[in-house]
Amino acid sequence: MVKQKLVSESEVVMTELVLPNDTNPLNNLMGGRLMHWMDIVAAIAAQKHSNRIVVTAAADSISFQHPIALGNVVTLKAQVTRSFNSSMEVFIEVWAEDIPANKKVKTHRAFFTFVAVDQNGRPIEVPSVKPSNPEEEELYAGALRRRQLRLVLAKRMSPNDAVELKSIFNFDEPDKTAKKDK
Numbered sequence: 001m002v003k004q005k006l007v008s009e010s011e012v013v014m015t016e017l018v019l020p021n022d023t024n025p026l027n028n029l030m031g032g033r034l035m036h037w038m039d040i041v042a043a044i045a046a047q048k049h050s051n052r053i054v055v056t057a058a059a060d061s062i063s064f065q066h067p068i069a070l071g072n073v074v075t076l077k078a079q080v081t082r083s084f085n086s087s088m089e090v091f092i093e094v095w096a097e098d099i100p101a102n103k104k105v106k107t108h109r110a111f112f113t114f115v116a117v118d119q120n121g122r123p124i125e126v127p128s129v130k131p132s133n134p135e136e137e138e139l140y141a142g143a144l145r146r147r148q149l150r151l152v153l154a155k156r157m158s159p160n161d162a163v164e165l166k167s168i169f170n171f172d173e174p175d176k177t178a179k180k181d182k
């Protein structure tokens with residue numbers, strides 16, 4: 001197995017056209033359809049990194065602040081930010097484009113976690129990730145804290161073991177800004 005791979009080796013760009021069957025009664029893209037596309041583009045990125053079968057283990061909270069209209073072209077870009085043992089964090093960015101109006105806006109970003117598995121569905125080791133520019137390095141560094149938050153919320157890690165996550169909140173320090181209870 002290759003021991004380490006560049007972030008760029010897992011990059012995937014997928015383009016979709018919002019058709020009537022993808023929309024809600026307001027003629028905007030349904031959230032579930034967008035999540036389906038995100039899952040696919042991210043799974044392909046995880047497969048490219050690991051050269052394995054992958055399964056979705058987690059999808060971080062996605063907020064739907066920008067509706068995407070019928071007829072828009074949706075571009076989804078995914079790349080693996082960091083891997084651990086068998087799991088990989090994938091960063092997904094989404095843009096919506098109204099080509100006749102010449103307008104393109106970034107609408108969503110999300111982090112999904114995939115686990116590489118063998119033919120029996122058992123987790124299997126994956127290559128590590130080598131970030132090669134400041135943006136990739138920032139995503140790589142943050143991936144450890146996001147993993148800890150995910151695992152704590154899934155009750156797979158004790159908050160006490162989430163050392164890097166705790167360090168950004170200073171949980172161990174008394175909160176001097178908090179108002180005292182009366």
Ligand SMILES: CC(C)(COP(=O)(O)OP(=O)(O)OC[C@H]1O[C@@H](n2cnc3c(N)ncnc32)[C@H](O)[C@@H]1OP(=O)(O)O)[C@@H](O)C(=O)NCCC(=O)NCCS
Nearest residue numbers: 055056057058084085086087088113115117123150151154
């Ligand atoms: C994901 C899955 C393979 C994990 O299997 P498991 O027996 O719990 O294995 P482990 O405890 O050894 O965990 C394996 C990896 O998954 C990660 N993982 C498990 N649950 C996770 C979660 N909720 N969030 C993030 N990562 C998770 C672990 O951190 C571990 O990562 P690491 O190897 O990099 O340290 C298993 O739960 C599964 O098959 N789930 C169903 C996947 C699926 O069907 N997805 C489609 C959803 S409809």
